[in-house]
Amino acid sequence: MSDSVAVVATHAVPAHHEELGFWRTYVFSTDHKMIGRQFLFLGFFMLVLGGLMAMMIRWELAWPETAVPGLRWLPEPYAYEGIIPPQTYNMLFTIHATLMIFFVVMPIMVGCFGNFLIPLMIGARDMAFPTLNMLSFWVGLLAGLVMLAGFFVPGGHAAAGWTAYAPLSAKAAYTGVNWGQNLWIISLLILGVSSLMGSINYITTIVNMRAPGMSYFRMPLIIWSLFITAVLLLLALPVLTAALAMLLFDRALGTSFFLPEGGGEPLLWQHLFWFFGHPEVYVLVLPAMGVTSDILSTFSRKPVFGYHAMAFSMIAIAFLSWIVWGHHMFVSGMNPLMGTAFMMSTMVIAIPSAIKTFNWLGTLWRGSIRFTSPMLFALGFVSNFLIGGLSGIFMASTPVDIFIHDTYYIVAHFHYVVAGIIFALFASVYYWFPKMFGRMMNEPLAKIHFVLTYIFFNATFFPMHILGVGGHMRRIYNPTQYDFLHPLQPINVFITVSALLLGLSQITFVTNFFWSLFGGKKAERNPWKANTLEWAAPSPPPHGNFDALPVVYRGPYEYSSPEVEDDYLPQNRPLITQSSAPRTH
Amino acid sequence: MARGTTVRKIIEVQASEELKIPSFDGGGPPSSPIASAEPTVSNARLAVLMFLAAEAMFFAGLIGAFIVFRLSSSAWPPPFQPRLPVTVTGVNTVILLLSGLTMQLALRAVRAGKSEGLIWHLLATVLLGGIFLGIQGYEWVRLIQYGLTVWSGIYGATFYTLVGCHGLHVLGAVLWLTVVLIQARQGRFTAERCTGVETCSMYWTFVVGLWPILYGLVYLY
Numbered sequence: 001m002s003d004s005v006a007v008v009a010t011h012a013v014p015a016h017h018e019e020l021g022f023w024r025t026y027v028f029s030t031d032h033k034m035i036g037r038q039f040l041f042l043g044f045f046m047l048v049l050g051g052l053m054a055m056m057i058r059w060e061l062a063w064p065e066t067a068v069p070g071l072r073w074l075p076e077p078y079a080y081e082g083i084i085p086p087q088t089y090n091m092l093f094t095i096h097a098t099l100m101i102f103f104v105v106m107p108i109m110v111g112c113f114g115n116f117l118i119p120l121m122i123g124a125r126d127m128a129f130p131t132l133n134m135l136s137f138w139v140g141l142l143a144g145l146v147m148l149a150g151f152f153v154p155g156g157h158a159a160a161g162w163t164a165y166a167p168l169s170a171k172a173a174y175t176g177v178n179w180g181q182n183l184w185i186i187s188l189l190i191l192g193v194s195s196l197m198g199s200i201n202y203i204t205t206i207v208n209m210r211a212p213g214m215s216y217f218r219m220p221l222i223i224w225s226l227f228i229t230a231v232l233l234l235l236a237l238p239v240l241t242a243a244l245a246m247l248l249f250d251r252a253l254g255t256s257f258f259l260p261e262g263g264g265e266p267l268l269w270q271h272l273f274w275f276f277g278h279p280e281v282y283v284l285v286l287p288a289m290g291v292t293s294d295i296l297s298t299f300s301r302k303p304v305f306g307y308h309a310m311a312f313s314m315i316a317i318a319f320l321s322w323i324v325w326g327h328h329m330f331v332s333g334m335n336p337l338m339g340t341a342f343m344m345s346t347m348v349i350a351i352p353s354a355i356k357t358f359n360w361l362g363t364l365w366r367g368s369i370r371f372t373s374p375m376l377f378a379l380g381f382v383s384n385f386l387i388g389g390l391s392g393i394f395m396a397s398t399p400v401d402i403f404i405h406d407t408y409y410i411v412a413h414f415h416y417v418v419a420g421i422i423f424a425l426f427a428s429v430y431y432w433f434p435k436m437f438g439r440m441m442n443e444p445l446a447k448i449h450f451v452l453t454y455i456f457f458n459a460t461f462f463p464m465h466i467l468g469v470g471g472h473m474r475r476i477y478n479p480t481q482y483d484f485l486h487p488l489q490p491i492n493v494f495i496t497v498s499a500l501l502l503g504l505s506q507i508t509f510v511t512n513f514f515w516s517l518f519g520g521k522k523a524e525r526n527p528w529k530a531n532t533l534e535w536a537a538p539s540p541p542p543h544g545n546f547d548a549l550p551v552v553y554r555g556p557y558e559y560s561s562p563e564v565e566d567d568y569l570p571q572n573r574p575l576i577t578q579s580s581a582p583r584t585h
Numbered sequence: 586m587a588r589g590t591t592v593r594k595i596i597e598v599q600a601s602e603e604l605k606i607p608s609f610d611g612g613g614p615p616s617s618p619i620a621s622a623e624p625t626v627s628n629a630r631l632a633v634l635m636f637l638a639a640e641a642m643f644f645a646g647l648i649g650a651f652i653v654f655r656l657s658s659s660a661w662p663p664p665f666q667p668r669l670p671v672t673v674t675g676v677n678t679v680i681l682l683l684s685g686l687t688m689q690l691a692l693r694a695v696r697a698g699k700s701e702g703l704i705w706h707l708l709a710t711v712l713l714g715g716i717f718l719g720i721q722g723y724e725w726v727r728l729i730q731y732g733l734t735v736w737s738g739i740y741g742a743t744f745y746t747l748v749g750c751h752g753l754h755v756l757g758a759v760l761w762l763t764v765v766l767i768q769a770r771q772g773r774f775t776a777e778r779c780t781g782v783e784t785c786s787m788y789w790t791f792v793v794g795l796w797p798i799l800y801g802l803v804y805l806y
Contacts, residue, residue, distance in 0.1 A: 128628045128632070129628070129632065196636070196639055199635070199639075200632050200635045200636055200639075201632075203631070203635050204628050204631045204632050204635070207624070207626075207631060208624040208626075208627075208628050208631060234635055234638060234639050234642075235638060235639065235642045236642070237639070238639045238640070238642040238643035238645075238646065239642055239643070239645065239646040241643055241646070242643050242644075242645075242646030242647045242650070243646060243650075245746070245750075246647075246650065246746065249735065249742070249746065253735050253736065254735065254736035255735050255736060255739075255742035255746075256736075256738075256739060256742065257650065257739070257742060257743075262738065262739065263654075263658075263738055263739040264739060265653060265654070265657065268650055268653050271649075271653075272646055272649070272650065275646075
């Protein structure tokens, strides 16, 4: 009885739909789903660029000062007959990090999935401010173009690292880069505007536009994570904006905020940057944690273990992220007493992180696990995040950090955490592709993609721990110049070969993605038999999303509920027990 | 279409029934089965509140930097640097605070449906904001003549950055107020429909409320 009503309800009213022209549909769209797709393609494009830069960096480290194959076309002074000079090398690692953080993980995890999922999963027809949403994408794209323009100005792109430590970044003479660094700053200032518009929209939508019955504690954990992420972005990015403005004044107006010769404080830059930078780390990783929780629950056919604990631990992580920034600065010359305080607060983050990890294991425990491609990638994220989290504890202790600071150990650590987000990213793409594009991706190819990515990811980043403890400094151009690093060079070669194979493995994904986009099997509404509201909408959802606005009766993770025959119980399915069945219609 | 409405009604009827569902995890009937029409804080107000939170963090960054420099220098203002005009700016502070008052009166007028009062109080706010900017501009010209520039040292740099950023915000707020004033003259606002005035007044209140803090830090401390 109840089933038939629900089915009729979802098919009865055709969603509000009006025909829009090509430009309004695909380019200047105010539809949250199209904006999400736009962010996805922007992120993929930047991912390819950032990945190719990583390959060039790796080539240089394994076979220093030899010609990179296929790069002979690069003009001087960027490369000489394919050989990368130190100046270009600095540019590459600076922009690799900048692109991956600001133009890959943020646009895809926050921009794409935030836009696509928030209205669908809370049962709204669109975002609170659709035009602002469109602007947020276009301003973000502008920031990306300004960032890329840095390659084409005299002196090349910014070369002071993505952290842009002053005074190196504060004076053109120190890196030999003038306009590249300026454009880098301007691009991030513009991106701050885009992110501000996005986060205001996310918060307003989540607070005000939830469907009837969708209380805060019935929201899927991905929505919780995006909500917390939006708050972090809202409050953290303006601090970066303030710091970037001062840096730009130092470079362009002749102030000396960060220049000691004019009475400035170079350490102030580090404080301001990391006050933004550490919340930023959680901006990147929280959405990944959110999708992982959703996917693990769906494919274990079990409720998330400790739903409230999961939500509260994310809030705790977000809160703690404001008081740990100094752990990036243990060897900066900061007061050692402060180092101890920051060490303590940093260690505390291990508690909510461990709650999440153990709850993920609790979710899996005795579940009916289905090893689909999203599940495999979500499991990959959990295992890599665990390694990255554990190495983080080492570095949080000041005595250990003094030894391994600015070595490959930190490179290994943040790649396990931040590059590990790519697993959650792929999990999300494989999971929501049917809803986004209305077609299924090829499952066998996706599994091959997972196996290759998982093996080569670990083969690339795990040996970096060994390099780091061996004293291999990060950001060096030519490791063979140092006698004590000679015995470690074979590891560098191994890492580079693995990294190249990791890059090549992604061809399986690109093939699968574009082939499925046009030739994949048509997806039904709910191919994964999941509970959340987006699966109640057609695949892909039309303008306005739902046939009839859903009413929510329960939390998002009612898998294997004893109350129904099926092993899933969607949030919007009314369930009437015998005693209270409707009397009349 | 007709069929859809019936189905919708059925769902609403069912939802409004006292559903006794044994709870599994987070189970139970929806707390409000029918879509609630009015959220506690409207979309526009909530968005402006969020925007102001971000603005507050932006100024917190600048103020934090100022305090670092202020605490690490032995003499402030540094020797051979011009002194800031404390009295004139004090008067200017009173002018800006008065504009905050007129803005509140404008808001009260529109909520009471008095469009005359709204227009006059908005006009007063715009004028007071303009006077504030004018006095500040005059001050800057004098200070530059006395040799206080952004590149004359950290004292000038922090002064112009902090006060300048605030000044830009006042300028933006005055422009916004002017737009609201024009809309008010066209009779766009009523007691029920006055979100435009409300959001603008929130921003104005922020800009006005921030100034005494900056005055205290930059001029008096």
